[in-house]
Amino acid sequence: MTPTDTATTSDDTSSTDLPVVSHWIDGVERPSTSGRTAPIFNPATGKASAVVGLADQAEIDAAIASAQRGFEVWSRYSSAKRQTVLFAFRELLNARGRELAEIITFEHGKVLSDAMGEILRGQEVVELATGFPHLVKGAYSENVSTGIDVYSLKQPLGVVAIISPFNFPAMVPMWFFPIAIAAGNAVVLKPSEKDPSAALWLARLWKEAGLPDGVFTVLQGDKLAVDGLLDSPVVQSISFVGSTPIAQYIYETASRNGKRVQALGGAKNHMLVLPDADLDLVADQAINAGYGAAGERCMAISVVLAVEPVADDLIVKIRERIAGLRIGDGAGDERGEPDMGPLITAEHRDRVSSYVDLAEADGATIVVDGRGFVSEGHEGGFFFGPTLIDAIPTSSRAYRDEIFGPVLSIVRVATFQEGVDLINSGEFGNGTAIFTNDGSAARRFQHEVQVGMIGINVPIPVPVAYHSFGGWKKSLFGDAKAYGVHGFDFFTREKAVTSRWLDPATHGGIDLGFPQN
Numbered sequence: 207m208t209p210t211d212t213a214t215t216s217d218d219t220s221s222t223d224l225p226v227v228s229h230w231i232d233g234v235e236r237p238s239t240s241g242r243t244a245p246i247f248n249p250a251t252g253k254a255s256a257v258v259g260l261a262d263q264a265e266i267d268a269a270i271a272s273a274q275r276g277f278e279v280w281s282r283y284s285s286a287k288r289q290t291v292l293f294a295f296r297e298l299l300n301a302r303g304r305e306l307a308e309i310i311t312f313e314h315g316k317v318l319s320d321a322m323g324e325i326l327r328g329q330e331v332v333e334l335a336t337g338f339p340h341l342v343k344g345a346y347s348e349n350v351s352t353g354i355d356v357y358s359l360k361q362p363l364g365v366v367a368i369i370s371p372f373n374f375p376a377m378v379p380m381w382f383f384p385i386a387i388a389a390g391n392a393v394v395l396k397p398s399e400k401d402p403s404a405a406l407w408l409a410r411l412w413k414e415a416g417l418p419d420g421v422f423t424v425l426q427g428d429k430l431a432v433d434g435l436l437d438s439p440v441v442q443s444i445s446f447v448g449s450t451p452i453a454q455y456i457y458e459t460a461s462r463n464g465k466r467v468q469a470l471g472g473a474k475n476h477m478l479v480l481p482d483a484d485l486d487l488v489a490d491q492a493i494n495a496g497y498g499a500a501g502e503r504c505m506a507i508s509v510v511l512a513v514e515p516v517a518d519d520l521i522v523k524i525r526e527r528i529a530g531l532r533i534g535d536g537a538g539d540e541r542g543e544p545d546m547g548p549l550i551t552a553e554h555r556d557r558v559s560s561y562v563d564l565a566e567a568d569g570a571t572i573v574v575d576g577r578g579f580v581s582e583g584h585e586g587g588f589f590f591g592p593t594l595i596d597a598i599p600t601s602s603r604a605y606r607d608e609i610f611g612p613v614l615s616i617v618r619v620a621t622f623q624e625g626v627d628l629i630n631s632g633e634f635g636n637g638t639a640i641f642t643n644d645g646s647a648a649r650r651f652q653h654e655v656q657v658g659m660i661g662i663n664v665p666i667p668v669p670v671a672y673h674s675f676g677g678w679k680k681s682l683f684g685d686a687k688a689y690g691v692h693g694f695d696f697f698t699r700e701k702a703v704t705s706r707w708l709d710p711a712t713h714g715g716i717d718l719g720f721p722q723n
C-alpha cells in the first residue's frame with residue numbers, strides 16, 4: 207500500500223471517499239459492516255487519510271471463531287514446520303521493513319528512521335522466537351522413585367489476544383505475537399484505532415510466510431472489541447499495553463474472567479544526573495530520550511533530576527541543542543529527515559499544551575516553549591515544539607502525570623538520596639537512568655530505586671529480546687512481563703507427568719499411604 211493523503215480536513219472525516227481499513231479474518235481482508243468508523247489522520251498534515259471500521263459483536267465473534275479454527279490446525283504443526291514459517295516471516299520482514307516503516311510514519315507521525323528502529327526492536331523478538339524449541343522444551347527426571355519418571359510438557363494456551371497502543375503500532379504487537387505463535391497459539395490482535403494499518407501489513411506478511419489462515423487475526427475496533435475479547439470464554443489470555451487506567455481495567459476484568467493477563471501501563475521516567483557526570487553526554491542523551499518520537503514513548507525521559515550544582519550548566523547545554531532540532535513531516539523533505547515529527551492527534555497536542563499551561567500556573571519557568579509551534583508548509587499538522595521546563599514544583603500535576611509529549615522538566619535536588627526518594631515516591635516505575643562516573647553510586651541506585659528497567663549512563667534502557675520488558679507499580683499490573691523467558695512462560699501451560707511402566711519386579715502391591723521410594 208502506498209500511503210496517500212486525501213484532501214479531507216480534520217473536521218471532515220465522514221466522507222465516504224476515504225479508504226476503509228479492514229479486519230483480517232480467515233487470512234483475508236474483511237471490511238467491517240458495523241457502520242461504525244473512526245478517522246485516521248496523517249499527523250504531519252492534519253488531514254484524514256482513511257477511516258477504520260470498528261467491530262461489532264458479530265465481527266468479534268467471527269474473529270475469535272476463525273482464530274479457534276486456526277489454533278486447531280497450527281497447534282498440530284511440528285516444531286520444525288513452525289520454525290520454517292517463523293524464519294520465512296523474519297526474512298520477509300528484514301527485506302521489506304521499509305514499507306512498514308512508511309505506513310507507521312504516515313499514520314503515527316514519527317520520523318522514518320525511528321519507525322525503522324521500532325521494526326528492528328520488534329524483529330529481535332521474532333529472531334528470539336525462531337529458537338522457540340529450546341525455550342518450550344520440558345524437563346525430565348528419571349527414576350524419582352523406583353521405576354517412576356517425572357517430566358513436564360509445555361503446551362500452547364489456545365486463542366490469545368493482544369491489545370496494543372498507538373505509539374508503537376509494530377513493535378509492541380511484536381513483543382508478543384512471535385512468541386505466542388511460535389509456542390503454537392492463535393493470535394487476535396486489536397491494534398490502536400489511531401494507526402491500525404501496520405497490523406494489516408504484518409498479517410499479509412504472515413500469510414506470505416506460510417502461516418495457516420486464522421492463526422493471526424486482526425480485529426479493528428475500540429472499547430467494544432476490547433470488551434468482546436475480555437468477555438469471550440474462548441480467549442485464554444490478554445496481553446495489553448497502553449495507559450495506566452486502561453491497563454488496570456484490563457488486568458482486573460481479565461483476571462475476574464479467569465484469563466492470564468499481561469497489562470503494561472504508563473510511565474513518568476526520571477534521569478538522575480550526579481555532579482560528576484559528563485554534562486555534554488547528559489545533554490545529548492536528555493535530548494534523545496526526551497524528544498525522540500516527540501516524547502510519545504513509554505520509556506521517554508520526561509524529568510531530569512539535577513543534583514546541584516549542575517542544573518544551570520545543563521539547562522544551557524540542553525537549550526543550545528534544542529535550538530538545533532528540526533521539526534517536520536517524519537517522512538522527510540528535500541532537506542532530508544527532520545529530528546522530530548508531530549503528535550498523534552490535535553486533541554493530544556492540546557492536552558500536552560494544557561500541561562505546559564498548568565506547569566506555568568503552578569510556578570515553573572518555561573525555558574523553551576513549544577506551545578503554538580507551526581511547521582512551515584504543514585500548518586494543519588499536529589506539531590508541538592520541544593519544551594524545556596525548569597523548577598517545576600513536584601506537587602504540580604504537570605510533574606506527576608504522564609504528559610506523553612516533547613516536554614522535558616528539570617527538578618533541582620541537593621543530594622543523590624533526595625533524587626532517589628523522589629523517583630520512589632512516584633506512582634509509576636517503568637524506566638529510569640542515572641548518569642555518573644561513580645560506580646558505587648550507580649550500584650546503590652540500581653539496588654534502591656523502585657523501578658523495573660534501569661539505565662546506567664543509558665537513557666532508554668529497553669531490554670533486549672532475551673531479557674524481559676516490564677515496569678513496577680502502576681507501569682505493570684500483575685507479574686507477567688513482555689518477551690524473554692517471561693513471554694514463553696506466559697504463552698504456554700505446563701503439565702507435569704508422573705509415569706511408571708509396570709513390570710512385576712517393581713510392582714509394590716497395595717499401599718494406601720504415600721509412596722516412599
Ligand code: NAD
Pocket residue numbers: 369370371372373374378396397398399427428429432433447448449450452453470471472473503504608610636677681
Ligand atoms: P490507550 O490506553 O488509550 O489505548 C491502548 C489500547 O486500549 C488501544 O488499543 C485502545 O483502543 C484501547 N482502549 C482505549 N480505551 C479503552 C477503554 N476505555 N476500554 C477498553 N479499551 C480501551 O493508550 P494509547 O494512548 O494508545 O497509548 C499510550 C499509552 O500507552 C501511554 O500511557 C504509554 O505510556 C503507554 N505505553 C506503555 C508501554 C509500556 O511498555 N509500559 C509501551 C507503550 C505505550
